[in-house]
Amino acid sequence: MAPLTHPEWNQETGGLEVAKAFADQIRGKKVLITGVSPESIGSSIALSIASQAPALVILASRTRSKLEEVVKSIKDAYPDVKVEIVLLDLMSQESVKSAAKEISQLTDRLDLIINNAALMTLQRQTTKEGLESQFGANHIGHFLLTNLLIPQLLSAAASSTPGATRVINLSSFGHRLSPIRFSDYNLEKRNEHVPEEERHGPLPEGFAEATTNGYNGWVAYGQAKTANVLFSVGLNEKLGPKGVKSYAVHPGAIWTGLVRGLGTDGEAALRNVCDFWKNHDQGAATVLVAALDPALNEQKGVFLNDCQMYDAAPYATDLKLAERLWTLSETLVQPHLKL
Numbered sequence: 001m002a003p004l005t006h007p008e009w010n011q012e013t014g015g016l017e018v019a020k021a022f023a024d025q026i027r028g029k030k031v032l033i034t035g036v037s038p039e040s041i042g043s044s045i046a047l048s049i050a051s052q053a054p055a056l057v058i059l060a061s062r063t064r065s066k067l068e069e070v071v072k073s074i075k076d077a078y079p080d081v082k083v084e085i086v087l088l089d090l091m092s093q094e095s096v097k098s099a100a101k102e103i104s105q106l107t108d109r110l111d112l113i114i115n116n117a118a119l120m121t122l123q124r125q126t127t128k129e130g131l132e133s134q135f136g137a138n139h140i141g142h143f144l145l146t147n148l149l150i151p152q153l154l155s156a157a158a159s160s161t162p163g164a165t166r167v168i169n170l171s172s173f174g175h176r177l178s179p180i181r182f183s184d185y186n187l188e189k190r191n192e193h194v195p196e197e198e199r200h201g202p203l204p205e206g207f208a209e210a211t212t213n214g215y216n217g218w219v220a221y222g223q224a225k226t227a228n229v230l231f232s233v234g235l236n237e238k239l240g241p242k243g244v245k246s247y248a249v250h251p252g253a254i255w256t257g258l259v260r261g262l263g264t265d266g267e268a269a270l271r272n273v274c275d276f277w278k279n280h281d282q283g284a285a286t287v288l289v290a291a292l293d294p295a296l297n298e299q300k301g302v303f304l305n306d307c308q309m310y311d312a313a314p315y316a317t318d319l320k321l322a323e324r325l326w327t328l329s330e331t332l333v334q335p336h337l338k339l
Contacts, residue, residue, distance in 0.1 A: 004295045009307035011252060015048035015284030018307070022292035025164065026052035030107050030156070032149070033059055034088060034142065035117025037066040041170075042116045043073065044284035050074045050081045059080060060088035060099055061117065074111055090117055090141030092128040097336045100148035103215040110152040111160065113140040113167045122217035131332065132186040134220045139227035139248055142169065144333040146231075152238070157243035163297030164243075167235055168290050169228040171312075175204065177222025178183070179315040180230065180325055185259075187220050197315075226316045231329075232302050232323035234321050240299065247290040248312070250305040251283045 006013075006021065011086050031049055036042035036059040050057055057074070059067050067085040087104050089095035103110075107158060119125075119137045127136035139178065145168055157165040176198040181187065190201050200219050207218040227246050235246035291308045292298065303312035315321060 003294050003302075004308060005129060005291065006199045006289075006307065009289065009322050010185055011034065011287070011306040012282060013285045013307050015044050015288050016279040016281060017291065018285050018288040019048040021051050022294075023052040023287070025292040026054050028053070029111040030054065030056040030109055031058065031112040031114065032103060033057070033114045033116055034069050034090070034145070035115075035171055036061045036062065036070045037063065039236050039280065040278055041283040041287070041323075043070045044280040045114060045116060045287055046070060046083075046280075047074060047077065047283055048288055050078045050083070056084065057141055058084045058103055058221065060085060060103070061088040062087065062089050069214060071168065074302040088117075088145070090119075090137040090145075090250070091133065093141070093333060093336045094128070096141050096144045097148065100145055103149060104152060105210070107152060109156040109159075111165055112148060113146055113149060113286060114291060115151065115167065116287070117142070117145065118170060118224075120217070120221050122307045123219075123303055124213060124215040129332070130186075132220055134217070134224040135185055135227065138221075138224035139231060140329060142228075142333055143231060143329045146235070147333075147337055153239065153244050154242055157239075161294075162243040163245045164294070165245070166291055166296075167232070167239075167244065167246040168287055169232050169246065169248045170251060170287065171228035171316075172221075172307070173250050174218075174222050175225035175229055175316050176313050177207070178219045178226060178319065179313075180223055180226055182324060182328060185328070186216055187223070190214065191219075226313070227325060229303055229312050229316035230318075230325045232321040233317055233319060234326045236299060236302065237319065237322065238326075245299065246302070247296065249275045250303070251286055252306065252311070260295075269285065315323050 033046050061067050071083050086099050086105050088099040119134055125133035181198045184194050232246040232248040286304050286307050290304045301309045303310050
């Protein structure tokens with residue numbers, strides 16, 4: 001792996017430190033961040049970016065009161081920064097379409113899209129369209145939103161250094177739990193009933209039992225996080241020649257609202273496989289390296305961990321699988337995305 005600008009950075013590096021180091025890459029930029037609430041990675045990402053005089057920060061999430069609380073914290077610290085909020089429910093494609101329209105009215109360019117929002121659940125839930133919730137919200141919702149905002153990305157790329165305009169997808173080491181189940185993306189079949197290349201391998205202790213009515217939320221989460229990486233691969237293939245790059249990130253193990261629905265057993269299983277827990281500022285750091293490091297204007301892989309490049313599972317970076325996922329995703333967002 002080719003080294004990035006700061007090879008000394010690691011799991012303890014903080015987001016504010018990264019933002020200060022790459023201040024020139026933030027100043028005057030227009031940034032969209034999804035999944036923002038108080039005391040979260042999203043709010044830490046937003047505060048770090050706001051510290052270095054961006055032209056506009058758009059925060060998109062489900063709950064207005066939580067968004068307003070984050071806006072207040074930004075304004076208290078950096079009163080001159082322009083911040084806008086947009087309501088976005090990734091469980092509803094109609095909401096995604098409405099949010100994209102509102103964002104496009106706020107700005108004709110976006111230098112950075114940081115797809116940070118995520119859902120983790122061990123109980124079967126579905127989106128408004130009937131998709132398994134983790135795949136539907138974590139991937140399909142962001143796929144639709146990003147595609148609807150491609151004109152804004154290309155507008156930014158047209159007047160920027162090639163590769164400086166980026167889409168960052170928050171993935172996880174959880175992607176190693178499962179490839180994409182193209183034949184069963186709603187996870188309705190047992191593992192042995194899907195094609196061999198779509199099956200998950202042995203699961204860590206405590207992960208295999210987390211099933212309800214045949215549904216394993218850990219496997220569903222793994223599939224969604226694999227989709228996040230493959231989405232970046234697909235974006236690079238389609239938009240890379242036009243000056244837009246995409247990277248996927250494992251932000252680290254961070255105790256956030258994301259894990260509030262796991263229950264006691266789920267929390268215990270997660271704690272068993274994570275040996276270093278980051279605070280929110282440290283959780284923002286790798287995201288910001290992926291978004292800002294000028295060394296990444298030239299493609300150097302697609303996945304980052306602890307502020308450096310890292311190898312994702314082969315099935316998460318396979319171009320043919322990325323193209324297959326893109327085609328499936330397009331099918332699942334019709335008619336909201338006119339192709």
